[in-house]
Amino acid sequence: MQVxxxxxxxxxxxxxxxxxxxxxxxxxxxxxxxPMFLTGTVSYFRSEISxxxxxxxxxxxxxxxxxxxxxxxxxxxxxxxxxxxxxxINLPDERDGNASASWGDRFNFDTAIFDSVTGQxxxxxxxxxxxxxxxxxxxxxxxxxxxxxxxxGLAAMAMLTALVTGLITHKKIFTHFFTFxxxxxAVSWLDAHNAFAVLGLPFHLMITYxxxxxxMTLYMPWGGKVAMxxxxxQRALTAQLxxxxxxxPPIGRPLPLANVGEMVREAQTRWGAHNVQRVVVHNPGDAxxxxxxxxxxxxxTSVSPQYLLFSGADGKLLEASEVVGPAARTRGVxxxxxxxxxxxxxxxxxxxxxxxxGTAMVGTGLILWTVKRRQKLPHPEKPYFGFWxxxxxxIASIAxxxxxxxxxxxxxxxxxxxxxxxxxxxxxxxxxVWALALGHALVRPAQKAWTEQLWAAxxxxxxxxxxxxxxxxxxxxxxxxxxxxxxxxxxxxxxxxAVLHAALAVRTARHSTKVRPARTKPTSIxxxxxxxxxx
Amino acid sequence: MLLSIASFGAFALGMExxxxxxxxxxxxxxxxxxxxxxxxxxxxxxxxxxxxGPDMALGLVAWFGHISLAAGTVFLAxxxxxxxxxxxxxxxxxx
Numbered sequence: 001m002q003v004x005x006x007x008x009x010x011x012x013x014x015x016x017x018x019x020x021x022x023x024x025x026x027x028x029x030x031x032x033x034x035p036m037f038l039t040g041t042v043s044y045f046r047s048e049i050s051x052x053x054x055x056x057x058x059x060x061x062x063x064x065x066x067x068x069x070x071x072x073x074x075x076x077x078x079x080x081x082x083x084x085x086x087x088x089i090n091l092p093d094e095r096d097g098n099a100s101a102s103w104g105d106r107f108n109f110d111t112a113i114f115d116s117v118t119g120q121x122x123x124x125x126x127x128x129x130x131x132x133x134x135x136x137x138x139x140x141x142x143x144x145x146x147x148x149x150x151x152x153g154l155a156a157m158a159m160l161t162a163l164v165t166g167l168i169t170h171k172k173i174f175t176h177f178f179t180f181x182x183x184x185x186a187v188s189w190l191d192a193h194n195a196f197a198v199l200g201l202p203f204h205l206m207i208t209y210x211x212x213x214x215x216m217t218l219y220m221p222w223g224g225k226v227a228m229x230x231x232x233x234q235r236a237l238t239a240q241l242x243x244x245x246x247x248x249p250p251i252g253r254p255l256p257l258a259n260v261g262e263m264v265r266e267a268q269t270r271w272g273a274h275n276v277q278r279v280v281v282h283n284p285g286d287a288x289x290x291x292x293x294x295x296x297x298x299x300x301t302s303v304s305p306q307y308l309l310f311s312g313a314d315g316k317l318l319e320a321s322e323v324v325g326p327a328a329r330t331r332g333v334x335x336x337x338x339x340x341x342x343x344x345x346x347x348x349x350x351x352x353x354x355x356x357x358g359t360a361m362v363g364t365g366l367i368l369w370t371v372k373r374r375q376k377l378p379h380p381e382k383p384y385f386g387f388w389x390x391x392x393x394x395i396a397s398i399a400x401x402x403x404x405x406x407x408x409x410x411x412x413x414x415x416x417x418x419x420x421x422x423x424x425x426x427x428x429x430x431x432x433v434w435a436l437a438l439g440h441a442l443v444r445p446a447q448k449a450w451t452e453q454l455w456a457a458x459x460x461x462x463x464x465x466x467x468x469x470x471x472x473x474x475x476x477x478x479x480x481x482x483x484x485x486x487x488x489x490x491x492x493x494x495x496x497x498a499v500l501h502a503a504l505a506v507r508t509a510r511h512s513t514k515v516r517p518a519r520t521k522p523t524s525i526x527x528x529x530x531x532x533x534x535x
Numbered sequence: 536m537l538l539s540i541a542s543f544g545a546f547a548l549g550m551e552x553x554x555x556x557x558x559x560x561x562x563x564x565x566x567x568x569x570x571x572x573x574x575x576x577x578x579x580x581x582x583x584x585x586x587x588g589p590d591m592a593l594g595l596v597a598w599f600g601h602i603s604l605a606a607g608t609v610f611l612a613x614x615x616x617x618x619x620x621x622x623x624x625x626x627x628x629x630x
Contacts, residue, residue, distance in 0.1 A: 177606075178606075178609060178610050178613050180610065180613065180614035182614065195607075195610055199603055199606040199607050199610060200603050200607075202599045202603065203599065203600070203603060206599075299590075300590075301590065301592035301593060301596070333592070337596065342590075342592075342593055342596075343593075343596070344593075346597070347593070347596065347597050347600060350597070350600030350601065350603075350604060351600065353600075353604060354600060354603050354604065357603075357607065
């Protein structure tokens with residue numbers, strides 16, 4: 001960064017302070033932001049990941065009619081869970097041809113996957129599927145409910161700060177738009193960091209800001225609290241944000257449920273044939289039953305609640321809630337932008353790719369920090385504690401995370417299906433492996449740790465298709481020949497990521513830091529003044 | 536389809552400074568401005584094409600994604616060009 005003579009004599013300039021802030025915030029929060037970014041990135045394919053993790057469920061090549069599926073599952077649930085307080089049926093969509101349902105009440109519920117053709121409950125291994133990465137992304141798993149979200153929110157604010165300060169600091173943003181200077185050590189890392197950041201800037205700004213919006217009622221609850229002081233304020237507020245129907249207690253008079261398929265058909269005439277997302281039945285089998293048919297957010301850029309409320313006794317439409325106020329509409333759109341549920345295949349891959357670039361932005365930033373300072377170390381073999389720790393955290397956050405995520409999939413296939421809490425154990429495995437990676441990073445010399453972990457990730461990822469072939473019938477050749485985009489896509493992506501890790505491992509192994517502290521110190525200052533002003 | 540238009544846009548914009556320095560070493564001001572204009576026009580056209588679909592909001596999002604990816608592609612294309620005498624100077628490795 002160009003340090004002019006004027007600012008050398010007076011207080012540090014704006015760019016310098018912004019640069020300092022950027023570095024501190026980026027470094028300290030980067031170790032959390034990188035996992036958040038990566039788990040968020042893969043969450044764009046959470047439905048596909050969940051399907052890969054449940055290979056025993058057949059893929060449904062033909063889209064069933066939603067009304068028929070709904071009625072089939074309602075019939076199945078009437079046998080399975082006749083006395084539940086609530087049934088929630090998630091209908092199939094373009095990405096997942098099967099349906100799922102949960103039943104019970106708020107504190108005690110079961111879920112299962114249902115075949116959309118027969119309406120039968122399917123026997124499936126217990127697994128969280130892609131939901132684990134999705135929830136980790138904003139709750140960090142083991143933490144109590146509000147704490148995880150608060151930490152994530154702080155990290156998101158830090159990300160926003162880092163983005164804005166990075167923009168201010170990057171003086172040559174237009175002239176350096178396409179710059180990449182290879183094999184120049186820290187300068188190359190800087191160019192890579194800038195490239196990932198600037199080329200994906202619309203996305204990064206959008207995703208960070210909208211991420212904060214998704215949890216806005218937690219972070220800025222005061223407006224909502226004013227609403228809640230009003231009579232019916234709580235209900236009105238919730239209704240703007242979520243599908244909410246006041247739960248009436250059952251009357252106790254049994255009455256068979258009206259035809260749910262008809263209700264879904266009514267919704268289809270209003271919204272379109274493939275626009276129903278789920279059906280919620282309150283007090284099924286009772287005279288006070290109510291059925292809520294919820295509109296899908298797949299074909300609209302908003303997640304604001306839209307639903308139809310039917311009486312369960314006679315199938316009459318009681319209420320059509322399809323409009324929310326302007327504030328909620330704004331939130332709905334911003335929320336939808338973050339989730340990207342509306343994305344078609346091409347857009348979804350774009351989301352994934354640019355999000356991956358965002359992950360790389362955080363990663364290259366973290367690595368840049370150590371690369372830049374390594375040259376200035378007086379004793380490279382024994383760096384000061386902060387540097388040593390930062391380097392180890394980098395290895396564990398970046399390479400270690402890849403290993404842990406791959407291990408999660410290995411656990412999904414290898415853990416025996418009978419063990420209790422199998423889904424939870426897949427998650428424990430993820431964290432155990434991650435912790436082991438941290439331990440490995442702490443004891444090994446840095447370069448070796450990087451190389452070994454990157455190779456470990458390469459092997460685990462590259463062998464995922466092999467593991468798939470050995471533990472299911474939907475191996476890569478079969479899925480390609482059957483046009484099974486989900487399984488083929490997963491296996492091929494795993495291979496592509498393996499190649500990426502291998503390339504990184506090879507480069508890291510070959511890298512030799514040219515460290516001659518005594519001699520390069522003066523030239524480094526000259527180079528600092530020289531290169532940071534030049535295109 | 537959208538991607539190709541956006542690609543041309545970003546690519547033409549990319550032609551301006553870097554190609555001048557890397558490729559032909561000499562590209563007059565007029566050419567630079569033309570290229571930038573063409574690039575900007577290409578990107579704007581891509582925007583209009585993108586939002587003409589059934590869902591304007593989706594089109595807008597898709598446009599951002601496409602141009603980001605196009606910019607990245609141009610970037611990579613420039614980055615993998617063989618080095619032209621810049622890598623041997625060690626003093627530049629140590630900022």
